[in-house]
Amino acid sequence: MSGTLATDGPGPDAGSTAALSALILEVPGVATLYPAASPVGQVVAAIGSALTTGDAEPDTVLVSGDRIRVRIGVDGVEAAAEVCRRVYVVVRDWAASTGRAGAVIDVTAATIGG
């Protein structure tokens, strides 16, 4: 699972947002990334992506206006809250480096272990 989704505003270049996904997956305690968009958003993005690039991979990081949304699965070894805080730091730094300082960063742990 990889890739990102920009729904509005000046969309980040694919490389940078793909790099964000990779950075998140390197955070200790992160087991996986889940698509952050709503199911409807995923369908819309997948159709759009398939039409433009032929790639219908599900998107994992949602960048929408001044909000960045990440949904993760944590490995169940490290405290889930601490893992979310680490991911937040990674996303915050990425946001600052791409001109999005101050964006609200939503990190949700959707699964723990398993």
Add this chain to the structure above:
Amino acid sequence: MTDPLLPPDELIDGHTLDELSDYLAAGRQPADPTIDDSPQCRAALTALERLGRATQDLLDEEAAASPADDDWVGRILTGIRLDVQSGRRIPIAHPDPAADLALTEGAVRALVRGVGDDIDGVLVGRCRLDGDVETPGAPVAVHVEISVRYGVPMTETAAACGTRSPRNSPGTPS
């Protein structure tokens, strides 16, 4: 056994338990991203795997030579279906107001279920978080309904479930 906080929907992120069970039986092949990319479906698959192991253990034991009670299995399956729903967002404290961090209620229920199921002779039927989990510091009661294998001391086992709560597990939300 209806939980007012959970939707009555029979589906788990668009899939029935039967579909998920079939997917598991097929070794998760061919890969279905609508299942693999869904935290709810993955939690349900994990719980179904544990249920499968537990029922197999029962069948392997002479004391339970007859097939597992259909009603009992049905109650466990209902519990899995309800527990894996995302539910409410449980906020994680952070000093930066731009940080909106949370766990899903479903993730916590699945964690509690996993901890209970890992205790020998225990299978969790339902897990419920009662209280305002969306308000940091608000009192929350964790209700866990368990089945205990025949022959296993019930009182001690129930007590073990309490002390082996996620508070004492590595994945503890904190």
